[in-house]
Amino acid sequence: xxxxxxxxxxxxxxxxxxxxxxxxxxxxxxxxxxxxxxxxxxxxxxxxxxxxxxxxxxxxxxxxxxxxxxxxxxxxxxxxxxxxxxxxxxxxxxxxxxxxxxxxxxxxxxxxxxxxxxxxxxxxxxxxxxxxxxxxxxxxxxxxxxxxxxxxxxxxxxxxxxxxxxxxxxxxxxxxxxxxxxxxxxxxxxxxxxxxxxxxxxxxxxxxxxxxxxxxxxxxxxxxxxxxxxxxxxxxxxxxxxxxxxxxxxxxxxxxxxxxxxxxxxxxxxxxxxxxxxxxxxxxxxxxxxxxxxxxxxxxxxxxxxxxxxxxxxxxxxxxxxxxxxxxxxxxxxxxxxxxxxxxxxxxxxxxxxxxxxxxxxxxxxxxxxxxxxxxxxxxxxxxxxxxxxxxxxxxxxxxxxxxxxxxxxxxxxxxxxxxxxxxxxxxxxxxxxxxxxxxxxxxxxxxxxxxxxxxxxxxxxxxxxxxxxxxxxxxxxxxxx
Numbered sequence: 165x166x167x168x169x170x171x172x173x174x175x176x177x178x179x180x181x182x183x184x185x186x187x188x189x190x191x192x193x194x195x196x197x198x199x200x201x202x203x204x205x206x207x208x209x210x211x212x213x214x215x216x217x218x219x220x221x222x223x224x225x226x227x228x229x230x231x232x233x234x235x236x237x238x239x240x241x242x243x244x245x246x247x248x249x250x251x252x253x254x255x256x257x258x259x260x261x262x263x264x265x266x267x268x269x270x271x272x273x274x275x276x277x278x279x280x281x282x283x284x285x286x287x288x289x290x291x292x293x294x295x296x297x298x299x300x301x302x303x304x305x306x307x308x309x310x311x312x313x314x315x316x317x318x319x320x321x322x323x324x325x326x327x328x329x330x331x332x333x334x335x336x337x338x339x340x341x342x343x344x345x346x347x348x349x350x351x352x353x354x355x356x357x358x359x360x361x362x363x364x365x366x367x368x369x370x371x372x373x374x375x376x377x378x379x380x381x382x383x384x385x386x387x388x389x390x391x392x393x394x395x396x397x398x399x400x401x402x403x404x405x406x407x408x409x410x411x412x413x414x415x416x417x418x419x420x421x422x423x424x425x426x427x428x429x430x431x432x433x434x435x436x437x438x439x440x441x442x443x444x445x446x447x448x449x450x451x452x453x454x455x456x457x458x459x460x461x462x463x464x465x466x467x468x469x470x471x472x473x474x475x476x477x478x479x480x481x482x483x484x485x486x487x488x489x490x491x492x493x494x495x496x497x498x499x500x501x502x503x504x505x506x507x508x509x510x511x512x513x514x515x516x517x518x519x520x521x522x523x524x525x526x527x528x529x530x531x532x533x534x535x536x537x538x539x540x541x542x543x544x545x546x547x548x549x550x551x552x553x554x555x556x557x558x559x560x561x562x563x564x565x566x567x568x569x570x571x572x573x574x575x576x577x578x579x580x581x582x583x584x585x586x587x588x589x590x591x592x593x594x595x596x597x598x599x600x601x602x603x604x605x606x607x608x609x610x611x612x613x614x615x616x617x618x619x620x621x622x623x624x625x626x627x628x629x630x631x632x633x634x635x636x637x638x639x640x641x642x643x644x645x646x
Contacts, residue, residue, distance in 0.1 A: 232334065332549050
């Protein structure tokens with residue numbers, strides 16, 4: 165076997181991984197195959213001990229027994245049960261009636277319902293498809309702009325990726341080595357601000373383009389009709405209150421420290437079943453569909469994480485972590501240069517990769533560098549999560565755009581969906597800039613430092629809980645006053 169210089173192994177390993185992914189090979193198996201291939205090369209060249217591979221079974225069992233990742237199937241199951249029980253339809257009908265007589269009322273309703281679905285379901289596909297099937301035909305029927313309507317629906321569905329209990333935040337917490345609760349608290353204020361930005365954008369459209377988002381005619385609303393007050397009260401009590409109560413049950417108990425995210429997810433799953441049962445929509449078919457989809461997503465996440473562990477073990481053994489640290493640490497501007505470069509990298513990768521792939525491949529390479537530079541990891545993670553949210557909207561591979569196109573009428577052209585997504589991509593990037601400029605938006609009780617990642621080689625079980633820096637080192641935040 166020809167001798168490959170050690171300094172070339174890490175860049176070559178990363179390049180081969182990209183080649184695997186471009187060829188369409190499944191990501192999980194591409195990661196594992198790449199790790200084993202270069203592990204063999206490193207062993208043959210005497211750069212890596214065969215005994216090091218004995219760490220793999222322990223690490224795989226550590227992943228499978230990780231309680232943090234157990235929250236993913238709980239929250240996924242909760243969202244799927246609620247989506248299939250018709251909660252989205254009921255919410256859109258109720259909130260649409262409340263705002264129908266206002267210009268842009270249906271767009272406001274879609275944004276608010278998207279936020280509520282995000283806080284209860286956390287599933288982008290379910291949110292986008294549900295709102296696309298229900299609200300888009302009504303919006304088009306009453307003269308709403310195609311681009312604005314599709315943009316509002318696609319963007320509101322992506323709120324499930326940043327509003328807790330988001331699967332993105334769970335995965336990010338795991339990769340950053342911080343607690344899920346800290347990520348949830350850190351993301352809450354930026355997520356709510358993003359919802360306000362969406363509402364403000366719709367308001368601006370209604371102010372300057374009054375015909376783009378007209379109000380519903382009186383005959384389409386039951387407000388002002390006989391017995392309308394009682395109908396509204398009944399809808400609010402029986403439609404709006406159950407999901408709000410479920411949000412408090414899940415997020416409230418987590419934020420108050422009563423339950424862990426995994427326990428909150430379990431309570432949410434039970435609450436979703438109770439809501440479905442109260443609507444007399446809980447049946448064996450719904451359970452089968454929800455369990456099947458939950459199993460597929462959970463296995464998808466688990467296999468990618470196992471593949472990234474195999475890749476990371478070899479990558480670190482061939483000094484890949486030192487290569488990335490040197491590459492990113494030597495950027496001009498120090499910490500600021502590193503942070504700007506990371507955000508540009510994540511945004512560009514979002515055009516081509518799913519957020520799971522970014523989280524499991526790229527984040528473990530960046531976190532040790534960020535930690536060494538003294539960057540606050542919760543702030544860093546929230547900023548990346550907000551940036552990764554744009555991957556669902558960026559043409560031509562944005563998943564939300566695909567989901568929406570699959571349920572839109574033929575009269576809606578793909579270019580209109582792309583045009584509608586662009587202002588919301590700009591709003592999301594603006595939110596990234598605000599988080600960068602005002603770190604205090606990411607609220608948290610304590611500063612936490614990196615504990616573990618799939619790149620580390622230690623044999624004991626992984627510790628995914630965050631803790632305060634024992635040395636009292638202050639995390640890096642940008643200071644624009646100097």
